[in-house]
Amino acid sequence: MLVFRLRFARSMRHILLSFLLLLFGGTLAAHAQSDATHPPADELSIRWGVETNRVDDGNRFRSSFTIANHGDVALGTTHWTLYFNFSRQIDPASVTAPVRITRLNGDFYRLEPDADLPPIEPGDQLRVTVEAPGSVIKRIDAPAGFYVVFKDAEGRARPPAVVSDVTVEPFTRPAQTSRGPGDTWPVPTPATRYADHRSLTARPPDAEGRIVPTPDSIHRRPGAFALRADATIRYEAGLAAEARQLAAGLAAALGRRPRTTRTDSAAAITLRRAEAPRPAVDTASAEAYRLTVDPETGITITGATDAGVFYGGQSLEAWLPVAAYRAPSSPVDVPAVQVLDAPRFDHRGLHLDVARNMQSVAAVKRLLDIMAFYKLNTFHFHLTDDEGWRLAVEGLPELTRVGGRRGHTLDEQAHLMPSYGSGPSPSPEASRGSGWYSRADYLDILRYAKARHITVMPEIDVPGHARAAIQAMEARTRRLRAAGDTAAARAYRLRDPADTSDYESVQGWDDNVMNVCRPSTYRFLSTVVDELRGLHEAAGAPLPAVHVGGDEVPEGAWAGSPICDDYIARTEGVDGADDLFGHFLGRFQDTLATRGIAMAGWEEVGLEEADHRSATTTPNEALVDDDVQPYVWSNIWGGGTEDRAYRLANAGYDVVMAQATNFYFDMAYSKHPREDGYYWAGFVDTKAPFAFVPFDLYKSADRTRMGHPIDPDTAFADQVRLADTARNNIRGLQGQLWGETLRKPDRMEYMAVPRLLSLAERAWAPRPGWATLDDSGALRARRAEAWTAFANRLGHRELPRLSIRHPDWSYRLPPPGATVEAGTLRANVALPGLAVRYTTDGTRPTATSPRYTAPVPVPEGATVRLRTFDTLGRGGRTVTVPTSP
Structure with a gap:
């Protein structure tokens, strides 16, 4: 229903204007309609709110935009366009006012006045209602990044201006906080x-207990060792870095940094490695350690490797009284103890998406500090996606100059369009939508992580989620063509200009899939991988695997590409566009293997071609022995894919469990409207990672994403169980910090902690006794x-x-x-x-x-x-x- 309100005084002005038009004729009319004067953007306000989520039996929602003019001149009927981002797909036919709302691509929209829209006079407002599929129940769901582009009388666009006065109406009524009749989660x-x-x-x-994650065994002893501010840390050869890290950590409790030495036999703390076969450490894990605090002889940390010594140091810091950190003093009485410890899983990871919203080097280091203290050892660095490319690559400057910036544009010649409310300015100083890591930045992060025994695994998300790279290489193509170098222009192009494929990604993009039939695509990927390999070698940091993404390739990609038609016709084993995804993975895996690098990817990389877009799970047997590591995420309770991790592990894949229901830290902690985060997989509180049972994940299920109780004894009767022989194929656990809502560093930290501590507990600590019980x-x-x-x-x-x-x-x-x-x-x-x-x-x-x-x-x-x-x-x-x- 049209909701379009104008005040009585405004109606009277229109009557007067009509009289004047009749009196003075066309000259005045032309002047009145020139519409070249507008109120400044800071005199406009926008109010958005949800009317109801119960349209069409709960399958659609209705919301409203109210544009108010607080200025001294009218907002005219032409010469202005409002731009914004919204993660829902507005139905253009549902718009109830004389305006047009068009989704340009992804989540980027424009709102334009129709010809019959009367001016919005000073003090007046325009209310527009719209409908879209799905529901919205949180403040974070609101459209964002509003800005307006005015034109002068000659139709020339002025610089975009941000509308900063934006209000999201509170969610108070059940029709606003419920996702439909099946939603039983309470607010x-x-x-x-x-x-x-x-x-x-x-x-x-x-x-x-005093240590998180919980050690394998702790034996308390009588007494305590007095650790003084003038304490010395003695270390064996090769452990200087671990000694420095421990000294820095202890300084927070002692008030000064202990001295480190190779020679002082009377040192208060001794760091050493165990000799083969590691008699001092009762486990074969390379990360095992023994921490001994003796009231008389001091503190000894023995590690199976450097990493074990480092983790023993973290446990010593955790073992100190918290009061020592509140008021650093000397001495600190360290309770006598012997800790024997080793991790349950080799892979204990955290994923950070910086493509959707950029995080600074300092913010990444802060996250690495917390990871290291809680013994997480893999930093999955999601560097590229549709909305941003964040790593500088030598020889391909457009990747960051174009693909690393977002701002107002209608042709994306210079940078990408706004996403996730990033606004009109492409400057990294103005928006988290822009920015990238220079080679020096990336080296700095690698070295920082290495010193904390964290492996950085970069992700270059392909062949879908690749829009930033595609647009960047189109800019490169234009530049080199203009310079007359046609051959070079083709060298790294990632799209087929004649492609008429009709598809849409989950995030709404219609042009985000690399063309996997072009030789230039593989040249591009080889160049990027070589850049990564060179950076890791320069930092002395391992690069055991590159994560290639491989997720959410939309149906219809490549079906209209003449280049792919030709490629399919001359390539044995490729019978159609549906075969290209698996074929691409095989070729890219070969590229990595020749460089001694394993391929990691989201779960789709381990599935048969026909299954990677569906709930069906048939492992791709062809890649089982090719060192391909799937990270399994899609286990929405009741969704039908809960057993995907076990099917892949049983087939022989090394699997990382990254389940959305327990480890997606971009999900909201609760249903409260002001608790920011997504909720398509449910709500993930601090207890969710703690409650996960890796070898029988069905025991982790309590409620569906809509809040309905689950009886794990019956709900998963038809689901595949993990074979005892496949337990070693579960490499570990990983939390995910997707970046759509991480618009500031404090938001990243808020979403990470305290959930990160529960993840660390479940990834490191021994299997808890409660997880072995069969009675739910x-x-x-x-x-x-x-x-x-x-x-x-x-x-x-x-x-x-x-x-x-x-x-x-x-x-x-x-x-x-x-x-x-x-x-x-x-x-x-x-x-x-x-x-x-x-x-x-x-x-x-x-x-x-x-x-x-x-x-x-x-x-x-x-x-x-x-x-x-x-x-x-x-x-x-x-x-x-x-x-x-």
């Missing part, structure tokens, strides 16, 4: 959080007990220490649960030990507000507000608790 309230957390009883800080009720009860212990450890020790060691880190502080009944406030928090502070006068709690420690009487009619705080006084989201029914 969290203080009362529901309080009920959920009541079982999380607070425990003494030292009752639940008993398993859930025992798991709840284990989670209570772990949650206490996070709240009492890990997050307070993180605040002190990394005071600028913006990890998530869970909002409190609370209720007021019979005039008494009761409150709790998901991670016991974190401070909850409150007010009863309606003001926002601060770090000096009273701390909740026991039930509090509150006067009738009071407005009670609470926030969770860290040890440095940083507060989380404020919650308000009703004090009357």
Whole structure:
């Protein structure tokens, strides 16, 4: 229904204008319609809100844009266009005002006035409603990146101007917060959080262990060793870097950095390797270590390798009292102990997508610091995607100059179009949509990671998700053609200009797939791989694998390419466009293998050609023995692909478990509208990674993505189980930080922690006893007990220490649960030990507000507000608790 409101005064102005037009004729009319004067962008505002998610039985939603003019002149009927990004596909036929809304590509839209749109006079507004498939239930779903382009009287476009006054209306009604009739997830309230957390009883800080992830065995001993500020660290040959890292870490507790030496036999701390067959370490793992704290002789860390020594040092830092970090002093009494430890899985990874939103070198290093402390050893660096190419490659400057920048453009000659609200400016200083790592930057990251025993695995996402590279190489082609070098112009081109293929990717792109039939495509990939190999060699950093993506290639790609038609006709074993994906992977795998590099990819790389776009899972037997490593992500509970990891592992593939339901850290922590993040795989709280059972993942399932309870004893009866003989094919676990919503470094940190700590626990620690139980009720009860212990450890020790060691880190502080009944406030928090502070006068709690420690009487009619705080006084989201029914 058309919703188009104009005020009475505006109608009177139109009557007067009509009279003047009749009086003065065409001259005045021409002047009135020149429409060359507009209010500045900062005098416009936009308000967006969801009306309902219940259109078409919950399959569509309706939302509205309200454009208000706060200036002194009218926003005319022509000569302006509003641009924005929106992750939903607006139905053009649903637009209810005399404007046109067009999706240009991906999530990029423009809104233009129709000829019969009256001017929006000062003080007036235009309301436009639209519909789109799906639903929107969160603030983060809102359209973003609004800017306007005005034209002068001659039709020349002025520079784009950002509309910064943008408001997202609150989500308050069930029609706004429910995804449809099948959505049973409740929106969290203080009362529901309080009920959920009541079982999380607070425990003494030292009752639940001191090291995360939990070591294989800890034997406490009487007494303590007094570690003094003048302590010396003695290290064996080859362990200087590990000694320096440990000294830097201990400085935060001792107030000064211990001296490192090769010769001091009286050193307080000794670092050494075990000799073969490693008699000092009771395991064959290359990352194993033994940490011994003796009250008389001091501290000894023995590692099977350099990495083992490093991890022993991290455990020593974790073993120190948290109070030592709060107030560095000497000596620090280190409780006597012997820790024997080794990881459960070799691969303990974290993925970071910098293509959608760029993260600085400093931000990446901060993330590597946290990874290293919690013994994660693989940094999956997602460097390229449709929306950005982030690595400089020698000889291909357009990759970063064009593919590494986003801004206002209608032809993408100089840079890519905006995505994810990145705005009109292509400058890296103005937008997270632009930026890249120079060769020096990448080397810096590699060396930083290597010093912390983290392997950097770069991802170059192909053949889909490749739009940034395609557009960049088109720019290169134009440049060289203009210079008359036709041969060079063709050398790295990635598209067939005559291709009429009709497809659309999951993210809405219709031109994001490399043409895999061009020789130039493989020349391009070889050049990029050689660049990566050279950088890793220069840094002395391993490059055991390159992740090639391989995911979400849309149906229809290559079907209209004459180059591919010719290639198919002359290539044995390729009978049609549907065979090209697997053929491409084989060719690219050969490229990597000749350079001694393994191919990693998302799960699609291990599937038969016909299955990589469907829920069917037939492993591609041809690549099993070719060192191809699938990372399995699509296990949405009830979606039909839950057993994909096991099918691939049973077939012989080395599999990394990266399941969206438990390890996608771009998912929202909860359904609360202000809890940013996606939710297509459900909601992923801090407990989700902790609850994952790698060798029987069905035990991890509690509810579907829409909140319906799951009985794991019956729901997966037809799903394939992991064969005992295939357990060694599960290489490990990995968390994913996809970048669509990571528009600032603090958002990256918020989404990563504390979930990263639960991932580390499950990837390193021994298999927990509760995971072995077959009765689902008993398993859930025992798991709840284990989670209570772990949650206490996070709240009492890990997050307070993180605040002190990394005071600028913006990890998530869970909002409190609370209720007021019979005039008494009761409150709790998901991670016991974190401070909850409150007010009863309606003001926002601060770090000096009273701390909740026991039930509090509150006067009738009071407005009670609470926030969770860290040890440095940083507060989380404020919650308000009703004090009357």
